[in-house]
Amino acid sequence: MDPQVSWLPAAAVVVPTLTSALIVAARRRPDVRDGILVTGAVVTFAIVASIVPRVVAGEILTTPLGQLLPGAELHLTADGMGMVFAALASLLWVLAGFYAIGYMRGDRAGNQTRFYAFYSLCLATAFGVAFAGDLLTFFIAYELLTVTTYPLVAHNGDGKALTAGRTYLGYLLSGGALVLLGIVIVYATTGELSFAAGGFVAGSMSPAMTGFVFALFAVGFGTKAGLMPLHAWLPGAMVAPTPVSALLHAVAVVKGGVFAVGRAVGFVFGPAALTGIPAQTLLATAAAITIVTASVIALRQDHLKRRLAYSTIAHLAYIVLGFALLTPASYEGSLMHIVNHGALKITLFFAAGAIHIAAHKDYVSQLDGIGRRMPFTMTAFAVAAYGLAGLPPVGGFLSKWHLVLGAYDGGHTAFAAVMAFSGLFTAAYLFPIVYRAFFRPPPADHPHGEASSLMVAPLCITAGLAVLLGLGDLSGMYAVMADVAGAVTGGAR
Amino acid sequence: MSQIAVLPLLPLLFGAVIAVLAGLWNARAAQGVAIVATAASLAASLTGLVRVTTDGAVTYALGGWPPPIGIEYVLDPLSAFMASIVALIGLLVVIYPVDAAFDIRPGRGVPLYALVLLLLTGLMGVMLSGDLFHLFVFLEIYAIATYGLVSLGGAKGVFASFRYLLFGTVGSGLYLLGVGFLYFSTGTLNMADMAGTLPEIAGSPTVLGAMALIVTGLALKMALFPLHVWLPDAHSFSPPGVAALLAAVQVKAGAYALIRILFDVFGPAYTGSDGLPVSAALLWFGLAGVIYGSWLATRQADIKRLLAYSTVAQLGYIGVGIGLATRIALIGAVLHVLNHAVMKSGLFLVAGGIIQRTGLKSIPRFAGLGKRMPVTMTGFAIAALSMVGIPPLAGFWSKFYLVWAAVDVGNWVTAVVIVASSMLTLVYFLRLFEQIFVLEPREAVVADATEPSGRVIGTVSVLAASIVLIGVFNVVLVRHVVGPIADAAVG
């Protein structure tokens, strides 16, 4: 179906940008400012929600942006793949918006205006990443996403935050530099930049050059996707306030990285260009190693947010692995896991933040009996932990099922085994927390209750969402994912 | 009306004379004269730019003597483009408040703005001249004005100025010697005329010698590594407004002359394969300059010195573009001339604003400035991000074209160095970012600081806005201005 011209994809980028500007304008009135943040999130969600049914119905919406390079038309395009990412980000932003207000007020944090302004700006660039219709638009949004997240990572302004910020920018902009080189090579050899399901470089690039560019993209995007050994920035970035860790380092930023891998593998190279070179296998192997290594490291982390960060690294590697294998089921499974892992991991981070604010505890070893004082929070945490381990009926099960099935279908038994069994690791590093919280007696320290309802309500909702995602197809999204995977890999499932 | 070819020059020349007289009467009046003169020059340059990009180049024979006997002024897309940059940056610098620009409050009779106008006159003359010797005269005119302006920067400025004088004069001398070689082998000094004669004797030792001398001389003028030694002192010890002019447009005169003479005068003798390895030399020295300048910039504590070393690096990019000598590479180089002019003058003017309010030059003492001067520092952030090469800001595109050109000819070292150098740029700007935006104010002067005066904010904002606009609409520039320039040069 031909793309239809529509202003909606652009609106999804413009509204959060405007929100950011209004937040700065309302800096002297905290209540108005916080209201603007939530309103902006809701409006953006409404815009994306109005796109969803049309994309489910098979339409593709596009906003032409004109040219930035001679001969390369740029556009923001809401296709199935971008829509999945945008729908996830916009929905979670609404919840994270409320949560952030509760968190920042509870934390009595400074520089809140700057925080909210860049928070919104980050979302704007994340929608740019989701809806970019070509490599150049994508790259612009991708780099801006990196830059606009920096102030959030370095927010606390102490030595740790500065170090984390340096590591963050150093890794991610280096990755961006590699990607830029790759994009220039693609443009110089094919004269084409627009994404196409199934790729567009086949036939115009030699296999050696294809392998080289693939490596540039894999390493460059892999940096943001937390692929080992390029992951070091992510645990460091956990010094940021928890709403940042939750929305950006579990959803928007890192998912931008894996989304980029999916775009590159499926919409730039495609199966046609990758047959006969070992690029896919190498990337998949790196991802498999990352799954195991990150899981083992997560087992040994006592700092709750760092444990979650390593868990994120492992699960991002699942997604990368699924994209790399490029079988219909694995590609679909990766798309599903973007959504499911998003809902699950944000719940876990929300819970960690709630514990930090209400109980002032950051370490797993301090969490004995906390389930009795914060029952809602810890129940949601338990649900999310259960889902992330890949057990039915929570959403994580469906995506892992597709990933394993896809790997097995493609004859990659080893990768299938890695994915199937590393669910055990997930259980091993998350379930003890649940056990401590509910089955150990609480210590005799200062009593506390739940965090503010601004924080507890969102995390309960995201946990519920995770369960819903496991029960069935929400508004046709899974069907869209299957279509995308079929179009990319050239095989119906 | 071919007078348009000389029109951008005249207001500056007469303005310089009037500014001397006005300065005798009132220091403020001289600034007014300078603003009017540069504004008129800018208007003429832009009019000329529009005209020549639609109707083609125009020439003006000085004194009515037709070339090749008389001296010719030529306004083609390249010279009109450069002239517009000179006039634009000149206008912003003369609007910039005098105390922030020059670090001093001149008494009556100090011909400050006369010198600035003289500098601009010289630069404009270089851009418009169609005659090799006439170009030399303008090179020296702007050089003399520069020596005067640099010496405003205190004891260190005087010494830097003296050293610069030595290097600059040797550079112009080498250029003049090269022009002599060419004159005695072709019998003409007119560029177009010579371009017609040169192919017959291309490859002769005299022509090659001339090329070597001219390139060396101009590389000295544009501070191409390793002939940059005069630049860091001259740019960091001169007052901020002067440094902005020097980094943004003055060194570009050398770059312009290099492009003009290599591509338009030597033409095939340069771009052909049987010439000297000039293009390889420019390319590799350019790359070395990019690395060297960026590396040293990461090690500076003084903001103006950091910016000066950064200029060495950025000029390296232009050298790389000229050295690659393809259409796309030239687009990158010419675009970078504009981008660097806008970015670096913006950064120097921000530095001037900081010095105006706090007197601070040392980066470790900048902590918390972003809170006190949010507007100015936003301008700084835009300019710095553009230097790092964050899309879609202006600086990204020149790098994009350079990488593209390198990939096109299969020169991977160049592609990798340009891409990697943006990380070095990040390193030195990140230190500034951390101090300015992340940390809380420590110094009393910072805690009490306010936004600099309105004209500082105004000029910085104009430059920041230009960086964004040039970035977003760069394809328009490439299609209508820079593309034709590159076509004319290599076509």
Add this chain to the structure above:
Amino acid sequence: MIEVLADRYVYLFVLALLAIGLYGVLAKTDLVKKVIGLVIFTTAIYLFFIHGSLQEDATAPVIDERGTDPALYVDPLPHLLILTAIVVGVGILGVALALLVRLYRTHGTMDEGLIVQHLSGIEPGVEDTAATDPEPGDRDPPDDGRGHDGGHGHDGDGA
């Protein structure tokens, strides 16, 4: 044959002058000697041009009864160029000398090494002004309002 030798001779002479001048600029530590080197360097270029227009059996380019054959007259353009270049050169020399005067007044010496040494004692940055001026002395008043070119008088650290 003799003509060619003569040509070469002059070129070698010019080359030698250029080299001497450049050597003076780069190698001499006395600033005045550097300027002298610069003058030698530029003068060598003037000589090169003048020599290039040399023409036997020709006269000043004022058309007289001998006719209008160009071969009868010397090419006037190089002379013209060099006249201009000399004027420009004098301007540069003037600026150089003015700077020298200021350097001498500030530092009391013409030795590059000593001046560099002295300058490195002056901290960079406006915030540190006036820290290095123990005796403003009877020099001409500093012409920049912030006065950070403070020096030590004529014999401050000359020896």
